[in-house]
Amino acid sequence: AQRVTQPEKLLSVFKGAPVELKCNYSYSGSPELFWYVQYSRQRLQLLLRHISRESIKGFTADLNKGETSFHLKKPFAQEEDSAMYYCALRSGSARQLTFGSGTQLTVLP
Amino acid sequence: SAVISQKPSRDICQRGTSLTIQCQVDSQVTMMFWYRQQPGQSLTLIATANQGSEATYESGFVIDKFPISRPNLTFSTLTVSNMSPEDSSIYLCSVRRDISYEQYFGPGTRLTVT
Numbered sequence: 539a540q541r542v543t544q545p546e547k548l549l550s551v552f553k554g555a556p557v558e559l560k561c562n563y564s565y566s567g568s569p570e571l572f573w574y575v576q577y578s579r580q581r582l583q584l585l586l587r588h589i590s591r592e593s594i595k596g597f598t599a600d601l602n603k604g605e606t607s608f609h610l611k612k613p614f615a616q617e618e619d620s621a622m623y624y625c626a627l628r629s630g631s632a633r634q635l636t637f638g639s640g641t642q643l644t645v646l647p
Numbered sequence: 648s649a650v651i652s653q654k655p656s657r658d659i660c661q662r663g664t665s666l667t668i669q670c671q672v673d674s675q676v677t678m679m680f681w682y683r684q685q686p687g688q689s690l691t692l693i694a695t696a697n698q699g700s701e702a703t704y705e706s707g708f709v710i711d712k713f714p715i716s717r718p719n720l721t722f723s724t725l726t727v728s729n730m731s732p733e734d735s736s737i738y739l740c741s742v743r744r745d746i747s748y749e750q751y752f753g754p755g756t757r758l759t760v761t
Contacts, residue, residue: 581752581753581754581755582690582739582752583751583752584749584750584751587749624689624690633743634680634692634695635680635690635692635741635750636692637689637690637691638689639688639689640689
């Protein structure tokens with residue numbers, strides 16, 4: 539069965555500091571991985587997906603199949619990055635999403 | 648993108664009653680899902696709503712407790728039946744145009760059962 543693990547429930551960094559949100563997965567097939575973000579009082583939205591290999595709002599994430607990881611990184615955190623971040627794996631016949639438990643990121647001034 | 652609305656946005660219900668949550672999408676989508684997000688927890692998939700046929704439920708969720716309808720490609724309902732305080736949660740509708748496309752989420756329905 540598929541599983542997504544986000545070991546940090548809370549993460550605080552200072553503005554301008556680098557930030558890394560960890561995500562590990564277990565899945566026997568070929569994974570499709572995503573990062574979703576939920577800002578305060580807003581709905582959940584897609585931040586980025588591994589197949590796009592793009593940078594969104596300065597965030598990047600690289601799929602490491604050897605370590606079964608998909609960590610989210612940003613070199614210089616901004617206060618507006620404060621939000622709840624969920625790592626998700628897409629699998630199954632309906633390609634449904636399985637979410638990690640989420641990491642609440644707080645960027646301090 | 649897809650614009651998703653949910654009704655009601657929140658409700659407080661008494662134990663033993665039922666609540667039906669509506670999900671409306673502004674365009675036709677192939678796939679619709681219902682998720683639950685309990686307080687302080689992540690999102691858990693309840694079921695995939697299938698148009699014209701019975702929903703596909705995930706382990707731990709049954710049709711008697713969470714009946715789902717999907718009469719067309721833009722609308723679905725989730726009923727939370729015979730509610731107990733443990734059902735207090737945010738219920739989210741989610742859609743995807745096709746199997747490989749981006750998945751969008753509704754604003755959620757915050758349910759409190761007293």
